[in-house]
Amino acid sequence: MLDGILKKSKKPILILAGFLLVAILLNYAVLELFEQKSFYRAAHSLVGIIMLMGFVYTFSSKDTSRFKILTLFLVALIPCYLGTVFSDLDIKFFGIGSHRNPVFHSGIVFFILLFVARRLKSFLPAAIISAFGLGLGSHLVWDLFDRADVRWIPGGTLDSLWLGINGLLCILLARTFLKSRFKKVES
Ligand SMILES: [Zn+2]
Numbered sequence: 001m002l003d004g005i006l007k008k009s010k011k012p013i014l015i016l017a018g019f020l021l022v023a024i025l026l027n028y029a030v031l032e033l034f035e036q037k038s039f040y041r042a043a044h045s046l047v048g049i050i051m052l053m054g055f056v057y058t059f060s061s062k063d064t065s066r067f068k069i070l071t072l073f074l075v076a077l078i079p080c081y082l083g084t085v086f087s088d089l090d091i092k093f094f095g096i097g098s099h100r101n102p103v104f105h106s107g108i109v110f111f112i113l114l115f116v117a118r119r120l121k122s123f124l125p126a127a128i129i130s131a132f133g134l135g136l137g138s139h140l141v142w143d144l145f146d147r148a149d150v151r152w153i154p155g156g157t158l159d160s161l162w163l164g165i166n167g168l169l170c171i172l173l174a175r176t177f178l179k180s181r182f183k184k185v186e187s
Pocket residue numbers: 087088100105139143148
């Protein structure tokens with residue numbers, strides 16, 4: 001879908017800028033909804049929304065209606081946001097001294113969720129679960145660029161590996177999980 005729009009348009013940069021503007025406005029609305037003011041939260045949330053746009057785009061094809069793609073995006077928006085928030089709950093539960101502990105700054109909770117939900121065939125819950133995983137993955141990947149220090153893991157390289165591998169696994173598994181349920185809706 002986006003491919004088509006970009007090819008038809010003479011100014012693809014403007015189209016991408018338009019998507020970025022939509023992401024920024026949506027981010028503002030979501031942050032207002034959850035009464036979040038910090039720049040740190042806004043950055044994680046925005047990265048989540050931009051990744052969600054890319055994620056949803058991978059489900060579009062010429063046989064998929066725009067309505068379905070838009071529905072997927074809207075259903076996924078809040079769970080994705082909650083996924084970006086999840087990793088920081090360690091501050092709330094254990095205090096700032098335990099921030100970035102490896103349980104919260106990994107995909108473990110999402111992997112368990114996927115295992116529990118593996119027999120789930122319906123699209124809607126699968127979209128919600130996948131969106132949570134994507135949000136969590138985006139948080140971990142963004143922390144990787146932030147050179148975040150994960151507790152109990154020695155050395156910067158291992159921290160980066162931990163965040164990168166967990167983040168990518170979250171994103172890939174979220175896509176694989178939703179893709180099979182998405183096809184069932186198509187047929
Ligand atoms: Zn973090």
